[in-house]
Amino acid sequence: MGARLNNLLRGSIAALRGARFLAYPKGMSRSLCSVRLALKPLVTVLQSLERGWQAVRQLSGDDGYERYLAHRAAAHPGMPALPRHAWFVHHQQQKWSGIKRCC
């Protein structure tokens, strides 16, 4: 769900951006033109939504596995990475082996 929402937001931002640069068809009505003018602020709103959602995911650790894969791909390309389930167990074990919560 977390990643899907991210993709949905990203996809719609890209689509709306694309729509802004479509050529004006001949004889386009006034109202359609004003819709095109509203696209820019809409993209800005969606972008901040996307950024906020990403922050929530990162803060909660929801995108942890994606980050892990990205790190593996960058630091050890070609080496096999842990499957999601094994990664999660390992990550939890490691996270709770030190002082993580305070009074």
Add this chain to the structure above:
Amino acid sequence: MRTNFLSLLIWTGVVLLGAAAVGGIALNRGEPINALWFVTAALCVYAIAYRFYAAWIAATVLSIDATRATPAERLSNGRDFVPTNRWIVFGHHFAAIAGPGPLIGPTLAAQFGYLPGTLWILFGAVLGGCVQDMVTLFFSTRRDGRSLGQMARDELGGVGGVAALIATFLIMIILIAVLGLVVVNAMKNSPWATSTVAATIPIAMLVGLYMYKLRPGRVLEGSALGVILLLLAVAGGGWIDQQAGLRELFDHPGLPLAFAVIGYGFAAAVLPVWLLLAPRDYLSTFMKLGTMILLALAIIWLRPEIKMPALTQFTDGSGPIFGGALFPFVFITIACGAISGFHALIASGTTPKLLANERDIPMIGYGGMALESFVAIMAMIAATVLDPGVYFAINSPAGVVGKTAAEAVATISAWGFPVSVEQMNLLARQMGETTLFARTGGAPSLAVGMASIFGSAFGQGMLAMWYHFAIMFEALFILTTLDAGTRVGRFMLQDLLGNIWRPLGRTSWYPSVLFSSAVVVAAWGYFLYIGVIDPNGGVNILWPLFGISNQILAAIALCVATGILVKSGKLRHAWVTVLPLTWLIIITSTAAWQKLTSSDPRIGFLAAAHSLADKLAAGALPPDKAAVAPQLIFNMRLDAVLALFFVALLWLIVIDMLRVCMRHLRGRAVPPLSETPHYPTRLEEAWARD
């Protein structure tokens, strides 16, 4: 030039507003004062301190270097060393440091009136706690994210390292015991609270299974599911409370609940983390952040009147909630929220491994603590918006004000805080409780305060819901601290035992896991048990002991920082850490001295043991009290030994630090600085931000 003038104008405004707000709070006598003044004073003080003091410390004292690669960058491994956006690090750091402490301490300290606690929370934080967190974060970042104990060993020598280790272990035991006591007192004879808190355990396990089996690693989905279930559990608790056959199942006095908490603590420590601890932590973090934001919005929106006077007559030490005069006990009672040594354990070890750039240190170290201090201010507001009579009726133990409602009401009204039995009964009915008398520990009174604030913001009809929501929220993260603390205590003990017999040190060897968990749980379970059977409420003994141990840990962190500053040739600026350190030495030594030698049995451990022993010998105690008296007498003597031990530990490390500093200043050999050499950062972000 224009921006300079503008910023001068703005900051002059902030200074004037802050001075007016602090002055208004401090000089106001007798007239009701609005909570918004507290919020204004706090925000102005934090803003000024952050903009000027923290910036000056960062630039001049620590010489923060934005071009230097942090351990997160140099040792990046995708696991614990990960360069992370500073707002994300801030969120992680704040979630880790903010626990139940800043909510409970101010609630208890409100017995002196609103003024002493508020001033200490504000100035203790900006001059003490924030500085401690920030310098510890900085020094640990410069040392590959090493822990406080390791830094003490490297920079001061073996004595400091061992002292830090022992202090950490003991503070953990006392902390868990006192938090356990708070939860037990909140659940005592309350089927609604008990069933809701009990429901958090299967809910956490369900969420754990979801994240482990069904949808591995989907933290947000699992947490959303859990939060919905928790809210249903609060409502469900209300339903159970109405069912004649069911409510008895959850209606228990303190002792069985204490044993349940002890059993739970042991189970949580030996179960795999993914099943209970990790999911509970996700839930408690979301609940904690959400509730605190909600409380801040409600206070700003409602602007409630503070009803507690600025100062009460209890500044002389005769207070019903805990014995001891304003000096030093307000400074001991409010540890978290002003200065908390435990933060040094988070600021070293965990957070430095995420920092992308040293420049983020003031915001995360100093700013994170300022935010926690603000949480403490909100707890102070929630405690002082209650009628003082109601506040004292909830928080005073039966052993002090009298067993029956009529007695308690008469005693409290005679103090000049009028309250009636009808008023308390009505309040208890509104909150869905049978009684609110002698519900010590701070959690119930905080919940009543929060419920009345939320109730007037979002509708009075839901008071009982809000009350039990607040209890559930407190219990949720108290139990998280209990789980996590027991586990850490177990690791520390295994580490220690491994030196004696190697297999005991293996953290995955099950017999050793069971054995060391049992030892840790027995240690805090003992203090919890004594706290529950103590007719004076237990909090009176345990909370000051916790405060002293937490402050001593802070003093150890400041000793390490001072030693490093002096060894780095920054003697001229070492007052930045010496100032809070000196204050901590004064208050903890005075408090420990009074706890040992005071002839008032409500303050002195030994006086209390003597007085109880005399009564027991004279046969003056009723049979139920006489039965537990020998245990209480032993415990008070044990507490005296502990207080003495804590303060001896403190002086040992202070003298060790002074020794190292003197040797360095005289040009003799000292342990060398363990700072890692300078490597230039390669992160593009660091350059792009300039």
